[in-house]
Amino acid sequence: MSTEDLDKDHDSVYDGLLDADHAGDDSQWAFGTDFEDPLAGVDTTLPDGADAGALAAYCLMLGDDALIGSHRLSQWSSRAHDLEDDIALSNIALDLLGQARLLLARAAAADPGVVPELPEGSPVPPEDALAFFRDEGGFRNVRLVEQPNGDFAETVARLLVTSVWRLALLERLAGSRDTVLAAIAEKGVKEVTYHRDYAARWVLTLAHGTEESRARLVAGLDVVWPLHDELFRTTDVERTVAEQQVGVDPASVADEVGVLIDHVLSVAGLERPTRAAAGPVAGGTGRDGRHTEAMGPLLAKMQVVARAHPTGLW
Amino acid sequence: MTVPSALAIASEVTDPEMPMLTLADLGVLREVEEEGRCVRVRITPTYSGCPAMATMRDDLVSRLRSAGYADVRVEVSLSPAWSSDWISERGRRALVEHGVSAPGPAPERTGPVPLSLLPTRREVTCPRCGSGETALVSEYASTACKAQYRCTACLEPFDHVKEH
Structure with missing residues (x-):
C-alpha cells in the first residue's frame, strides 16, 4: 500500500458530507453554511414618535446585560459541583445569549450607526459585530453582570439579584410600543422566570x-x-x-425587586447586606460605558477569536 | 398522482433535536404560504437561544427545494411566543413512545409572574413503565426546554418537556 493510499484511508470522516450528491445541500451542516438574520421577516419599523438612537442605545443596554451575564455563566460549563447544575447554568447562559442576539439585532435594525465598521467583504452579521468588535467603552451593561463568578454561592447571589431585576423589567417591556422589543420581552419573561426560581431555590438550599x-x-x-x-x-x-413608551425606567421596578429579594432573604433567614453602594466612576456607571477592571479580561477572551479573523466564516 | 403542497412537505420536516417530532407537531411551524413555485415559511423558536433554528431553516429549504420550489424563504415569528400547549396530540404520543414525558398545560399568565420557592410540582408519568412515582432531578436537562426526572418504580431517568 502506498503512502497515498494510506492517506486516503485516513481521510476525514466528514468527507462523505462533501459528496457530489450533497453539493449545495445546506442541511448537511449542523449550523448551516451561513448566518441567518434572527429577525428575518420581522417588521422592524419604528413605532410613531420613537427616537431611533435612543431605542438602539436601550437595546444595547438590555442586550449587553444578557450577553455579558451569559458569558460569565458559560464559564461554569464543566466546572459546577454536579452535572445537573452545570447543565442548568449553561442553559441559563444559552437563554440569555438568545435574548442578547435578538436585542443586539434589534439595536442594529433601529440604528445601523451603532454597528462597528468591519473590513470590506466581512460576513459578520450586525449582532456579531456589536458583540465582538466593540471596545469596552462601547458596552452598556450594568457592572454587576461583568463581575467574576466567585464560588457557586456568589454566582447564585448574583443570579438572584440580576434575574429578579431582569424579570421585572421584561414583564413591563412586554407592553412596549415597539412590537419587536415587546415580542423579545414576552419570550424572555418565560425564560427568566426559570432563572429566578433556580437562583431563589438555591439561596434557600445554601x-x-x-x-x-x-x-x-x-x-x-x-x-x-x-x-x-x-x-x-x-x-x-x-x-x-x-417617556416614549418603548422602554422601561429601571427606577420604576426598584420597589418590586426589593420586596421580592427581601422575601427570599427572609425565608432564608438572612438580612439584606449593609455594604455601601459602589457608586459611579467619574459620573458614570456601566450604562455609560464605565466598567470595572474585570471587564477588560472578559472581553479579551470573548472577542479574541472573532477579532483575529474578521472575515472568517463560522 | 397529486403533487404534495408546500404545507404538506414542510409539515414533514422533523425537529433536529427531537426527531420523533415534526416541526408542525412541535408547534414551531407557524405558517406556510405558497404562490406558484415560491414558498414563504414562518417558524418560531421554542426558546430565544434555541440553537436549532438555523438547522430547521436549512432542513425546510432543502426539502422544499428538492420538491421543486425554486424560491423558499424562511422567516422568524417572535410573537406570540411559543407555548408547549402548541405540541399536537400526535406529537405528545410520539414523545412518550420515545421515552420523553410530554408537558401538561402551560401555566396561565395573567398579572405578575409568581416567585416559586419550592420545586415545581407536576404530575409526571414515567414514559417507560407508566408509573406515577417520579421525582424531579433537575429543572434543566439535555436542552433548555426539558427537565430531568427519574422514575422511582423502574429507576430509569427520563426527560420531561417543560410546561412553557
Missing part, C-alpha cells in the same frame, strides 16, 4: 444547608451588594425610551 454553605452565601451577597444600586439608576436613554 442558607439552610451547612454552616459552610450559609457562610459562603452571606459572603457572596456581600460581594454582590455594592453594585446592586446601579440597577435602578435611570440614565437619559432610559428616561427617553420610558
